[in-house]
Amino acid sequence: MKRGELVEIRLLPPLVVARLGASDVPVDNYDVIVDPEHPLAFRTIRPAPTFIVDTDTGAITGVVEREPTFKDEQNRVRPVAPFIELWGRFDGGDDWVHLTADDVDADAVRWRVHVGNVKVTRRTGDPDDRIEADTGWFSTHDRLSLRGECANFVAGKSIPLGYAQFIRPTADFPHLRLRFTPGSGNVYGSNRVTSGPDPNIVDQVYDANKGRWFGYSEPTSPIPPIPAFTNPGAIYAGNDGPNNSWVSFGYLDDACDGIIDVELTAGGRTLGAFARVGAGAPAFAPDTFPIRTAADELEQILLGPDVDPADYSVEELQQDAEEILRRAFETVRLMNTAYMNGNDPRNIASTMSRQDNGDTGRAFQPIMAPTLVDTLAVLNLHQGVFTTLRSGAPPWFVTVLREFNEIGDLTDLGRRKMPGMMRNADARYLVLTRRQRDKIRLAANRTNGSSARATQTGDPADE
Amino acid sequence: MRPKFARQLQSIVEPTSPRRGAAEALKAPGGFVLPAQPPPELSWQQYAVFLLYVAAEIEHALLVQYLFAAYTLDESVVDEEHRPDVRRWQEIILGIAKEEMGHFISVQNVLRLVAAPLNLEREDYPFDSEFYPFDFTLEKLTRGSLSKYIYVEMPADWTTPPAEEVKALAREANHGESPNRVGDLYAAMIALLSDTTRIPDDFFVADTTGMQASFAEWGRNYKSGARGNLLTRDHPKTPELIIEIVDSRDSAVSLLEQIAEQGEGVGAVHLTGEALELSHFRRFLDIFNEWSAIGADFDPSRNVATNPIVDADLPEAAERDDEEPDPCDPVTSTITDPEAFYWAHLQNLRYRMLLVDLGHAFHLDGALGSTTEVTARGEIITWTFTEMYNLRALAGILVRLPLERGGDASKRAAGPPFQMPYTLELPNREVDRWRWHRELLRTSIALIGTIETLDPPPEPRGLAYLKALRESDERALEMIEKMIVAEQTKLSARKAAKGAV
Numbered sequence: 001m002k003r004g005e006l007v008e009i010r011l012l013p014p015l016v017v018a019r020l021g022a023s024d025v026p027v028d029n030y031d032v033i034v035d036p037e038h039p040l041a042f043r044t045i046r047p048a049p050t051f052i053v054d055t056d057t058g059a060i061t062g063v064v065e066r067e068p069t070f071k072d073e074q075n076r077v078r079p080v081a082p083f084i085e086l087w088g089r090f091d092g093g094d095d096w097v098h099l100t101a102d103d104v105d106a107d108a109v110r111w112r113v114h115v116g117n118v119k120v121t122r123r124t125g126d127p128d129d130r131i132e133a134d135t136g137w138f139s140t141h142d143r144l145s146l147r148g149e150c151a152n153f154v155a156g157k158s159i160p161l162g163y164a165q166f167i168r169p170t171a172d173f174p175h176l177r178l179r180f181t182p183g184s185g186n187v188y189g190s191n192r193v194t195s196g197p198d199p200n201i202v203d204q205v206y207d208a209n210k211g212r213w214f215g216y217s218e219p220t221s222p223i224p225p226i227p228a229f230t231n232p233g234a235i236y237a238g239n240d241g242p243n244n245s246w247v248s249f250g251y252l253d254d255a256c257d258g259i260i261d262v263e264l265t266a267g268g269r270t271l272g273a274f275a276r277v278g279a280g281a282p283a284f285a286p287d288t289f290p291i292r293t294a295a296d297e298l299e300q301i302l303l304g305p306d307v308d309p310a311d312y313s314v315e316e317l318q319q320d321a322e323e324i325l326r327r328a329f330e331t332v333r334l335m336n337t338a339y340m341n342g343n344d345p346r347n348i349a350s351t352m353s354r355q356d357n358g359d360t361g362r363a364f365q366p367i368m369a370p371t372l373v374d375t376l377a378v379l380n381l382h383q384g385v386f387t388t389l390r391s392g393a394p395p396w397f398v399t400v401l402r403e404f405n406e407i408g409d410l411t412d413l414g415r416r417k418m419p420g421m422m423r424n425a426d427a428r429y430l431v432l433t434r435r436q437r438d439k440i441r442l443a444a445n446r447t448n449g450s451s452a453r454a455t456q457t458g459d460p461a462d463e
Numbered sequence: 464m465r466p467k468f469a470r471q472l473q474s475i476v477e478p479t480s481p482r483r484g485a486a487e488a489l490k491a492p493g494g495f496v497l498p499a500q501p502p503p504e505l506s507w508q509q510y511a512v513f514l515l516y517v518a519a520e521i522e523h524a525l526l527v528q529y530l531f532a533a534y535t536l537d538e539s540v541v542d543e544e545h546r547p548d549v550r551r552w553q554e555i556i557l558g559i560a561k562e563e564m565g566h567f568i569s570v571q572n573v574l575r576l577v578a579a580p581l582n583l584e585r586e587d588y589p590f591d592s593e594f595y596p597f598d599f600t601l602e603k604l605t606r607g608s609l610s611k612y613i614y615v616e617m618p619a620d621w622t623t624p625p626a627e628e629v630k631a632l633a634r635e636a637n638h639g640e641s642p643n644r645v646g647d648l649y650a651a652m653i654a655l656l657s658d659t660t661r662i663p664d665d666f667f668v669a670d671t672t673g674m675q676a677s678f679a680e681w682g683r684n685y686k687s688g689a690r691g692n693l694l695t696r697d698h699p700k701t702p703e704l705i706i707e708i709v710d711s712r713d714s715a716v717s718l719l720e721q722i723a724e725q726g727e728g729v730g731a732v733h734l735t736g737e738a739l740e741l742s743h744f745r746r747f748l749d750i751f752n753e754w755s756a757i758g759a760d761f762d763p764s765r766n767v768a769t770n771p772i773v774d775a776d777l778p779e780a781a782e783r784d785d786e787e788p789d790p791c792d793p794v795t796s797t798i799t800d801p802e803a804f805y806w807a808h809l810q811n812l813r814y815r816m817l818l819v820d821l822g823h824a825f826h827l828d829g830a831l832g833s834t835t836e837v838t839a840r841g842e843i844i845t846w847t848f849t850e851m852y853n854l855r856a857l858a859g860i861l862v863r864l865p866l867e868r869g870g871d872a873s874k875r876a877a878g879p880p881f882q883m884p885y886t887l888e889l890p891n892r893e894v895d896r897w898r899w900h901r902e903l904l905r906t907s908i909a910l911i912g913t914i915e916t917l918d919p920p921p922e923p924r925g926l927a928y929l930k931a932l933r934e935s936d937e938r939a940l941e942m943i944e945k946m947i948v949a950e951q952t953k954l955s956a957r958k959a960a961k962g963a964v
Contacts (some may be wrong), residue, residue, distance in 0.1 A: 028765050039927070040934040369679035371841040376942065379937075380842065384849030391856035391928035396557075412679070445550065 001425070004091035006104065006266040011275035012087050012096075015298075018162070018279040020255065021079030023072040030068040032287055034326070039390065043287040043330075051083070054180060058141030058168040070286065075280050081181040082169070084260055084275050095158030099176050101169035108264050110137045111178055113164040115146055115258030115277065120213045123229075128152045129211055131252070133161045137263070141168040146183075148256065152211030154191050159205055160184070161256045162279060174224050178262075182279035183254030189308060190214035190250030198249075200237075207248050214250030217241045221358065231427040232355070255279055288330040291419050296433045305434035307442055317443035321395040324436060328419065329382035332375060340421045341373040342368045352421050352429065356410055359427070367415045378420075394444045401440065402431045497654055497661070507661040512579040514652045517569045521645060523585040526563035527881050529612070530626060533557045534858040534879065535603035535764040548765040552750050556604070559743050564851075565681075565704040566722045571686050571825060572675040573718065576709045578668045581825055583818050583887050597633075597642040601771065601881060603764035607636030609751055614642045616744040617725045629751060649723035657716050669710040673828045678706045680844050767878035768796035768866040773807040778868070796866055796875075802921060803864035803877035805914045810857040815884040816903050817850035822889050823896055839946065840895075846939070853932065854879065860925055893948035901943045904936045911936075 021027070029048035035041055047067055051060045071077055085200070086109065088099045097103070116132040128151035135144045148159035162182040169176060189201035192208035192215075208214035218234045221244065225231065234246035239249035257278035264271055312320075342353025343366050358364040389395060402409075402417035407428035409415070415429070422430040431437075501510040533556035538546035571581050586599045596615035602608050610632035617626075634641050656662055682704050705722055709715045726743050741749070754761060772795045798807050822844050827840035858879040865872040889896050911933045914921060921929075 038934060039931045040938070049690045149842065369677060371838045372680055372844060374838060374841055377838075377841040377845040381848060382844070382941070383931075383935055383938075387849075387928065388852035388856040388929035390924065390931045391857045391859055392924040393852075393856045396855070436778050 003097075003103065004093065006088045006099075006264075006271065007077070007091050008089040009099070009262065009264065009271045009273045010087045010089075010096065011084050011260060011262055012098075013084070013275070015276045015278075016082040016084055017080070017294075018082055018180055018182035018277065019079035019080035019282045020182050020279055021282060022184035022186070023074070023076040023078040025072055025078055025085050026081035026181065027070055027078040028064070028068040029288075032289075033346055040386070043289075045287055051173070053165070053167065055143045055163075055165065057352045058165050060145065060167060060173040069128050070282070075183060079162075079182050079184075080282075081179055081196060082277075083177045083179050084277070086176040086178075086262060086273075088271075092145075100174035101176065102174060104176070104264055104266060106169050106176060107139055109166070109176060110139050110263045111135070111166050112137045112261040113144070113146065113178075113180065113258065113277070114261070115148075115161055115256040115279075117148060117159070117161070117253070117256045119236075119255075120211075120252065123218065124212055124216055125228075126152070126211060129213060131159055131161075131256075133158075133256070133258075135164055139166065141166050143181075146256075150206075152207055152213070153205050154207045155242065157205040159188055159203075159252060159254050161254055164260070178260060180260065180277050180279075183256070185282070186254055188252040188254070192250070206252060208250060213248055213252075215364075216248040216250075217245040220244050220246050230420065231425075232359075255281070262317065276334065285334055288334060289327045291324065291327045291331055291422075291433055292430065292436065300433045300435040303435065305438065307435060307438045309442055312439070312442070314443070317422060317439055318389065320396075320436075320439045321443045322389050324432065324440065325386040325389060326381055329379050329386065331419075331422075332378045332382060335375065335421075337373045337375045337378050337421065341368055341370065343370050343373070352415070352423055355423060355427065356415070360410060367412075367421055371420075395440050396444060398437070398441050398444050401437055402429055404431050404434055404439075407431055497651070497658065507655065507658075508577070508663075511652065511655050511662060511666075512574070512577060514648065514655065515570055515574050515577070515579070516582045518648055519567060519574070519654060520585055521565050521584040521595060521648065522567040522570060523583070524595065525615070525645075526560045526567060526807070527585065528599065528601060529556055529560035529563060530854070531601040531767075531879065531881065532604040532608060532612075532764075533560060534855075534862055535767045537765045537862070540765060541761070541763050544867050545757060545761070545763070548753060548757070552604075552753075552763065555750060559746060562704055562725060562743065565706045565726070566934075568676045568681055568821075569718055569722060571579075572707065572709050573715050574672045575675050575825065576667055576715055578671060581822060583822050586955065595643065596645055597637045600769065601878065602769045603767045605636070605762075606751070606754060606759060607632050609747060609754070610622055611636050613744060613747045613751060615645050616742065616747060617644065618744065619644060619646060621744075625751065625755070629748075645726055646723055649719055649726075653716055653719050653723070656712060656719070659712075662712070662853070664712065665717060667710075667712050667714050667715065672708050674712050674825060675708045676706055676825070677708050678704070681706045686958070702786065712943050722837060765862050765872075765876050766874055767862050767876045769797075770795040771798055771807065771861075771866065771878045771880045772796065772882055773798045773804055773880055775803060775813065777804045796879045798866055798880070799868045800865045800870060800877060800912070801864065801868060802917055803861060804908060805917065806857060806864065806921075806925075807880050808859055808860060808876060809907065809910050809914065810854065810879045810883045811884070812907055813850050813853045814879075814881055815887075816900075816907070817847060818884070818887050819889065819899065819903065820844075820847040820850060822887060823900075826889065826893075826896070842942065849935070856928055860928075892950075892954075894947055894954060897943050899944045901940060901947070904940050905941070908933055908936050908940075932957050 020026075028050040031046045031048050032043045033046055035044050045068060047065045049063050052062045052064060053059070069078065086099045087096045088103065089096050112135055114132070114134045116130060118130050120129040120131075121127060128186050131148040131150040131153075133146035133148045135146065138144065143163050143165040145163055146161040148161040150158075158370050160183055162180065164413075165179045165181070167173075167177045167179055186202040187200050188203050188205045189198055190206040190208045190213070191204045192202075206213055217238075218229060219226075220234045222229070222233065226233070236246075236248055236253045238246050238248045257276065260275045260277055262273050339349060339355075340351045342351050342364060353364055353367060357364040366373070385397065397418070400416075400418050402414075402419070406414055406417065407424065407426065409417075409429075417429070419430045421434070424430040432440075501507050505513060533553050536549055536553040536556070538549040538553075541549055571583070574581055586595065598609050600608070610629045613629050614633035617629075630641070705718070705725060707714070707718050707721075709718050724742070754763075774797060778797075778799050798804050824840060824843045824847060827838075827843060861877045861879045863872055864877045866875045866877045890899055911929050915926060915929055920926065
């Protein structure tokens, strides 16, 4: 069907997350679902349709649906390499459609991928420590390397940050899309070493004679804290230095994030759109979701901290409350909760008990009653709450949730609030987003007055 | 009251007034005066234990009645304007029930301290209320039942309005008899345990603390202001859940004083004069006053049957009892709806499991210890809480199912029966206690299977709950098998060691 004139374009999704991996073959698509017959079990990973891309031609050669594996035969992690799709809206219509080579001339579509890793600059403040890769504008279907270059690198050295490839539309797969493939997940080092070859690194790229990342130091616990530092500070590979400082090994990695731009000319007008891309560590527990995810953050940013009751049905709110409980017991099974509780002071791991002790001088002591925090007991408790929610009982535990302004409450009761014993990005106790909490509050606030069974006579009050 | 309890009270009861006698004998004008002698078969120490037994039963009975009343409240049966009130009332009463649970557990701690057996029992049908606050009645929340709750928690000298109205309604709801104040019993216990001439110091056994319940384990963060403000934050003046480990006469007396205060006291007061904590009495009274302001005929509860029970067998024929119950007759309402029948049995079973778990927790040492290993105590405490949640789920289902076969839930719903099991005794050996749990879980799984295969089937959310419950039970069974093996191994090792000697 002939469409009207293209008036707007978008890249969807507007944010994609790639996951590092050294394998040549990205991980297949999968869905993570809850088995309705086993509501307390792990989520189930189910195969989903996956494009097979010929990287030489840039064309999709087929679709498979097979059991995903997360490492290849050589035990290399398979990267997550997302597609970014080009969508458009035509004059006279409100619908957004995934554009094909029939809609626009693929040769006229121009892409640019610009990514960087500025972790070191963040600490040293030296703009010459920025690692960046920029493809420039392109319309070809070649697989383009994202060479991460840096002024402070040894001449001729770079860090591979992955690839970008404009997928060649074909008769079978005519849609327009770009694939971002991230780096391998390698560690890189400096041309100056303290002793012998370093088995951790794959290349010596950083020129210690130009930049100061090798040997850079931060105070481990500056008082007052220094806002420019991460919190907690000094979270890079290094060694103890003088005066409670932490001295960098000069390591670098191939994580990155950046912008994918697209432009095309239609009807004499140039249309543009962009998406964001980030490449981070692999998901080592892909069937388990954190209690608070980036999606929760984004939802709060987009929709605000308060929930409008009109936007959700009682059932939806109830499901959200269940989902948070599910994530809670999923998280619990990944933790040695007895240890996280600070029960064994002989070997002080990085736990919240230790964090409280290190940051504020609070006594190193368990957070919860020691008898209650073995993983099985904590798991059982959360599953018990989850089970009850399944009956339709409104959540009753709002008061044990930590408020966002209680993250620094180090009283016994404050430390026992939920989520328990977990650190947030600000180094203090984890809280749900305000929006997550508001959903639970609303779910608690609204009862479902329907009858457990339709009566023979029916009753309007029970409908 | 069970005859074995009443018998011990008779010695201090006025023979001419058997019903009121107990309270009168224990209370004198201006304060509490202990009788000159304990009952003939009891020493003072035994008498103190006896009063603690009675207190445990009363706290248990109150918490179940409050829970039942709260579960009958339902905002969907009132108009939009008053739904927030009903939600808040429900939350307040559930909060008070939790505090009664704290009292119940605390009294067990005192029993532990005086090296006495625990008492997790409760009066069941048929009932009598010699020394008890009022006839044990599971009933929907009415102004009458609310007045009873106010009465038992009220200070002795409460006379300001609406005292007369509340007292009259309470008497009417209690078959013409005035309920008894819980405060009288606590006054008796405090007076006796404080008396160094009657109760020697060595009555209190401090090294029982490891076998007591601690706030850290049982308190679940319910500290001052933490309850009653769940939904709206406009009712923050709630006291904390009182659960304390006691190791001396002073700490035991202090604990009992706190419990008495939480029931009827005026509570802590801020420098501004504003009450920081509201006693049960004050919170119940607030509900009463708000209810009066809306109108005496306001009915915020589902029509849940009074004293629902299930028999062992489901009657085949529809046996409809359309007669209005006689308010002076302590009736029970037999559940005959086929689906409600099985849910009710499941509710009874899980209630029993809760009490068995609670009793078992008191047999396991470790309240004050530190550990990096799985502890039986931790598991059992967790299970106890899980059963509390299950009771919430099951009550929610049962108040929406009809009492009678072919009946209409909106006119007469079943409700959770909370019937007491034939025994709460636990086997002597630890390995056999785990076998005890195993049997209860197996029974529950079988009952779940029965409900799942009913025709017509339960609603989807009921089935979803059962699936999760079954899975949870199966996991618990796996753990129990390990516990049994571990305990059996310990027993075998002990036997082998004896043989070697």
